[in-house]
Amino acid sequence: MPPMNTPALAGFAALLLTLAACSGPDQPEIHRTEAVAAGDVAISGSWVRAVGEGVRMSAAYGTISNQGDEPDRIVSLASPIAEVVELHESIEQDGRSMMRPVNGLEIPAGDEVILEPGGYHVMLIGVAGPLVEGETYDITITFEKAGDLSVPMMAMSGKSAMTHVGH
Numbered sequence: 001m002p003p004m005n006t007p008a009l010a011g012f013a014a015l016l017l018t019l020a021a022c023s024g025p026d027q028p029e030i031h032r033t034e035a036v037a038a039g040d041v042a043i044s045g046s047w048v049r050a051v052g053e054g055v056r057m058s059a060a061y062g063t064i065s066n067q068g069d070e071p072d073r074i075v076s077l078a079s080p081i082a083e084v085v086e087l088h089e090s091i092e093q094d095g096r097s098m099m100r101p102v103n104g105l106e107i108p109a110g111d112e113v114i115l116e117p118g119g120y121h122v123m124l125i126g127v128a129g130p131l132v133e134g135e136t137y138d139i140t141i142t143f144e145k146a147g148d149l150s151v152p153m154m155a156m157s158g159k160s161a162m163t164h165v166g167h
């Protein structure tokens with residue numbers, strides 16, 4: 001590499017770092033909880049939407065990967081913070097954003113499934129008390145093969161609003 005390029009590259013790198021550092025608390029990527037794993041299945045970047053006192057619904061997200069040679073499948077969900085924990089899918093129907101429960105979710109072998117606003121999510125119904133930003137709350141995801149995976153979810157107030165209209 002010619003030496004004359006070095007300052008420009010260094011400047012570019014510094015700019016990228018500055019942009020990353022400027023991302024506020026509305027960027028869940030920066031504050032998400034560490035990856036946890038059970039068997040071949042791991043979850044990274046997990047977070048739950050922070051809600052105030054009296055708000056009875058929230059949702060949790062993350063990236064579920066399967067390093068194994070066979071597909072695995074989410075068979076059930078549970079959490080002490082909500083009466084009902086379901087797997088949901090957000091869909092567009094007649095121009096409206098809707099959600100519907102999903103009966104299990106397959107994680108293909110050597111692949112990953114992303115739970116994110118506007119897509120698949122863990123739906124928390126009957127949330128007990130506020131979910132305070134920066135606190136972590138456990139959600140247990142049970143896989144057919146990998147078994148129970150207890151996931152600490154950090155509460156975040158992401159700026160992409162909950163798409164729970166028409167629930």
Ligand SMILES: [Cu+2]
Pocket residue numbers: 059088089099100121122123
């Ligand atoms: Cu939902």
